[in-house]
Amino acid sequence: MKELSLNILDIAENSVKAGATLTEICIEETPDLLTLTIRDNGCGMTEEVLRGVTDPFYTTRTTRKVGMGLPLLKLEAEQTGGSLTVTSRHEKEYPTDHGTTVCSVFHKNHIDFTPLGNVVPSITTLIQGHPDTDFLFTHIFPNYTVSLDTRELRTVLEDVPLGSYEVLKWIEEYLDEQYESGGKTV
Numbered sequence: 001m002k003e004l005s006l007n008i009l010d011i012a013e014n015s016v017k018a019g020a021t022l023t024e025i026c027i028e029e030t031p032d033l034l035t036l037t038i039r040d041n042g043c044g045m046t047e048e049v050l051r052g053v054t055d056p057f058y059t060t061r062t063t064r065k066v067g068m069g070l071p072l073l074k075l076e077a078e079q080t081g082g083s084l085t086v087t088s089r090h091e092k093e094y095p096t097d098h099g100t101t102v103c104s105v106f107h108k109n110h111i112d113f114t115p116l117g118n119v120v121p122s123i124t125t126l127i128q129g130h131p132d133t134d135f136l137f138t139h140i141f142p143n144y145t146v147s148l149d150t151r152e153l154r155t156v157l158e159d160v161p162l163g164s165y166e167v168l169k170w171i172e173e174y175l176d177e178q179y180e181s182g183g184k185t186v
Helices: 005-018 047-052 068-078 118-130 149-157 165-181
Strands: 020-027 033-040 083-088 099-107 134-140 142-149
Touching: 005 020, 005 033, 005 068, 005 099, 005 118, 020 118, 047 118, 068 083, 068 099, 118 134, 118 165, 134 149, 142 149, 142 165, 149 165
Parallel strands: 020 134
Antiparallel strands: 020 033, 033 099, 083 099, 134 142
């Protein structure tokens, strides 16, 4: 993919398809590293599925015979000297504490580093497509943080749906404003 923000969209979509009611997206940047962690409380994966999840010719989808999301993310991380780890707890084994965590580490100064791109459209697209799912987005820089928690929005908005145009426009502007102003100081 041309930007990591598209990987975020792809993996978070998989979280929603896995029944997640909360998907946490955390990007942490230092001058040298970018760490992307996506954690959900979906149904999780069995050990068998977990073993094959980074193989492009292994997929649980019935609509096509290949799954490229995690294999591409792994390739993108490893070509910078970074790594990808996927951990998961399947709901049959862990009925009250299940879900999946994908963590990828990128060396930003490497020539093959895929740029992050603009994550704001990815986050707003996720909320628009899944207004009943909660998302916790955090982008941590050395001196400030950009964040959005849809659970907080729900308490303020009460009966106004998150997928409405006005709310989505506000979310987009709110995140853009945080990026432009240097977010919340740490």
